[in-house]
Amino acid sequence: MTSTLAPRRKRGTVVRAGDRIFSGLSTSAGILILLVLAGVAAFLTIEGVPGILANPDEVKSGQSFWPYVWPLVYGTLIAATVALIIATPVAVGVALFISHYSPRKLGQILGYLVDLLAAVPSVVYGLWGIQFLAPNMVPVYTWLEDNLGFVPFFAGPASATGRTIMTACIVLAVMILPIMTAICREIFLQTPRLHEEAALALGATRWEMARLAIFPYARSGIVSAAMLGLGRALGETLAVAMVLSVTAGTVTANLISSTNPSTIAANIALSFGEASGKTVNVLIASGLVLFVITFLVNFAARSVVDRRKEFSGAN
Amino acid sequence: MAKSIDVSDLNIYYGDFLAVEDVTIPIAAKSVTAFIGPSGCGKSTFLRSLNRMHEVIRGARVEGKVLIDGQDLYGADMDPVNVRRMIGMVFQRPNPFPTMSIYDNVLAGQKLNSKRMKKSESDDIVERSLRSAGLWAEVKDRLDRPGSGLSGGQQQRLCIARAISVEPEILLMDEPCSALDPISTSVIEDLIHELKSQYTIVIVTHNMQQAARVSDETAFFNLSGVGKPGRLIEVGRTETIFSNPTDPATEAYIQGRFG
Ligand SMILES: Nc1ncnc2c1ncn2[C@@H]1O[C@H](COP(=O)(O)OP(=O)(O)O)[C@@H](O)[C@H]1O
Numbered sequence: 001m002t003s004t005l006a007p008r009r010k011r012g013t014v015v016r017a018g019d020r021i022f023s024g025l026s027t028s029a030g031i032l033i034l035l036v037l038a039g040v041a042a043f044l045t046i047e048g049v050p051g052i053l054a055n056p057d058e059v060k061s062g063q064s065f066w067p068y069v070w071p072l073v074y075g076t077l078i079a080a081t082v083a084l085i086i087a088t089p090v091a092v093g094v095a096l097f098i099s100h101y102s103p104r105k106l107g108q109i110l111g112y113l114v115d116l117l118a119a120v121p122s123v124v125y126g127l128w129g130i131q132f133l134a135p136n137m138v139p140v141y142t143w144l145e146d147n148l149g150f151v152p153f154f155a156g157p158a159s160a161t162g163r164t165i166m167t168a169c170i171v172l173a174v175m176i177l178p179i180m181t182a183i184c185r186e187i188f189l190q191t192p193r194l195h196e197e198a199a200l201a202l203g204a205t206r207w208e209m210a211r212l213a214i215f216p217y218a219r220s221g222i223v224s225a226a227m228l229g230l231g232r233a234l235g236e237t238l239a240v241a242m243v244l245s246v247t248a249g250t251v252t253a254n255l256i257s258s259t260n261p262s263t264i265a266a267n268i269a270l271s272f273g274e275a276s277g278k279t280v281n282v283l284i285a286s287g288l289v290l291f292v293i294t295f296l297v298n299f300a301a302r303s304v305v306d307r308r309k310e311f312s313g314a315n
Numbered sequence: 316m317a318k319s320i321d322v323s324d325l326n327i328y329y330g331d332f333l334a335v336e337d338v339t340i341p342i343a344a345k346s347v348t349a350f351i352g353p354s355g356c357g358k359s360t361f362l363r364s365l366n367r368m369h370e371v372i373r374g375a376r377v378e379g380k381v382l383i384d385g386q387d388l389y390g391a392d393m394d395p396v397n398v399r400r401m402i403g404m405v406f407q408r409p410n411p412f413p414t415m416s417i418y419d420n421v422l423a424g425q426k427l428n429s430k431r432m433k434k435s436e437s438d439d440i441v442e443r444s445l446r447s448a449g450l451w452a453e454v455k456d457r458l459d460r461p462g463s464g465l466s467g468g469q470q471q472r473l474c475i476a477r478a479i480s481v482e483p484e485i486l487l488m489d490e491p492c493s494a495l496d497p498i499s500t501s502v503i504e505d506l507i508h509e510l511k512s513q514y515t516i517v518i519v520t521h522n523m524q525q526a527a528r529v530s531d532e533t534a535f536f537n538l539s540g541v542g543k544p545g546r547l548i549e550v551g552r553t554e555t556i557f558s559n560p561t562d563p564a565t566e567a568y569i570q571g572r573f574g
């Protein structure tokens with residue numbers, strides 16, 4: 001009976017029901033993810049291509065696709081990059097403080113507080129950005145213009161409302177901070193005791209220990225954390241849409257003026273409601289561009305992590 | 316360069332737990348002293364108290380006195396960071412920094428002292444340290460490769476090279492050979508013989524023959540029961556401890572009757 005059911009099974013191997021169910025479940029979960037991803041990509045492409053090919057007189061902006069989407073791509077990249085530049089050192093510093101500097105109790109409380117930041121909804125961050133952060137940043141922007149105006153980023157004229165791309169970047173940085181801090185903290189805590197002691201026994205101070213043992217060990221984890229943060233910053237919609245005062249078509253290095261580029265996600269959210277016809281296709285096409293950017297960013301991050309794999313300690 | 320160690324009435328605690336009780340032991344400069352005794356009797360704990368490495372464990376503290384060439388190791392003006400630059404340590408499991416090349420591993424301690432060094436100067440230090448650790452011939456063509464790619468015995472010798480590259484006064488070794496094969500072990504034992512001319516060496520070992528082979532003095536630690544503190548039972552010339560110990564417990568342990 002058995003031999004007819006499973007004639008090719010190797011002698012001595014028993015396939016258990018549990019194994020079979022689990023492997024079936026995990027295979028179908030994997031296939032499902034691929035299908036969803038393929039479905040999204042197919043939708044974006046099918047609906048987006050007419051938008052890319054649309055004539056300027058068919059759409060609301062009156063521009064053909066690439067000139068229209070370029071300032072949005074630029075705004076998206078600038079906002080996400082600056083947010084990441086602000087958030088990464090803070091996340092690494094806070095995570096290191098929690099994992100290796102603070103007393104255990106304080107570290108737990110801080111970790112809990114940071115996790116709590118992740119539970120705040122986007123719209124609340126948006127309100128905070130408009131009502132609190134923007135007005136309070138106005139004097140800072142004025143100061144930056146007066147003292148660092150020769151740097152293109154701070155060329156001014158400083159915004160009177162504070163609703164600049166810089167304010168949006170700070171809001172984004174706060175929003176991506178919790179996930180980045182949490183990942184960094186977990187990875188710092190996993191640093192092998194062995195390597196920490198190796199550093200300390202050489203006479204390393206705590207900071208030198210972090211440089212010798214913790215950061216090299218956590219490098220790929222920090223990159224992953226940054227990528228997750230960047231992914232969220234690239235796609236964040238509501239908070240940016242609320243905070244930013246947009247002038248369509250702007251491409252500028254200036255971070256503190258009142259003419260700002262929008263981001264792809266915020267632009268879709270703000271324009272979709274009143275869009276019709278080919279304009280919808282244009283917005284979907286811009287979504288496709290965002291999809292590709294996010295994909296490329298993740299791809300780049302992978303290769304950064306892989307490049308020095310043999311030095312990673314995993315072997 | 317090498318310094319002597321003088322320990323008197325040392326108690327070591329983990330929180331409220333007294334792990335090592337009332338140790339008094341003199342250790343001469345440029346000698347090899349072996350610590351032997353059953354597991355859990357506090358050899359590692361005591362060894363770590365000699366370069367204040369126990370302080371990295373939460374709640375660990377000592378009472379008593381340790382003098383390094385007459386200078387109080389636990390004095391108010393002593394910074395544990397400086398202490399550890401002066402007193403090197405080699406651990407039971409080889410722990411080269413996995414992300415660093417062999418070259419950078421050897422120089423890791425030097426870089427902490429944050430002196431700017433010329434390339435030729437650091438090359439010299441790397442070669443000298445690796446030669447002293449008996450590793451130069453095996454790695455001189457691949458100094459830029461990661462330290463984690465070496466065999467266990469080579470990694471341990473790399474750790475020794477790293478420890479001696481800063482020219483410490485004293486070298487502490489906690490069962491440096493217990494994770495190694497017999498050939499690597501014998502290489503490291505030869506190395507200890509050579510290093511003795513420059514450094515004061517304290518080595519913990521579970522291996523009686525090793526203690527007999529490498530050490531001038533042997534200290535036997537024991538504990539009277541689980542949860543009781545470890546104590547130093549006796550210390551003396553290695554030949555004497557092995558041939559004619561004073562304490563019956565030492566004799567029993569050496570002859571393998573327990574522990
Ligand atoms: N980090 C620690 N925290 C609490 N107790 C410890 C710690 N390390 C060792 N001990 C205790 O101290 C005693 C001595 O341990 P140890 O010094 O490791 O002994 P040995 O090296 O001789 O085997 C043991 O009872 C052990 O449980």
Ligand SMILES: [Mg+2]
Pocket residue numbers: 358359360
């Ligand atoms: Mg031990």
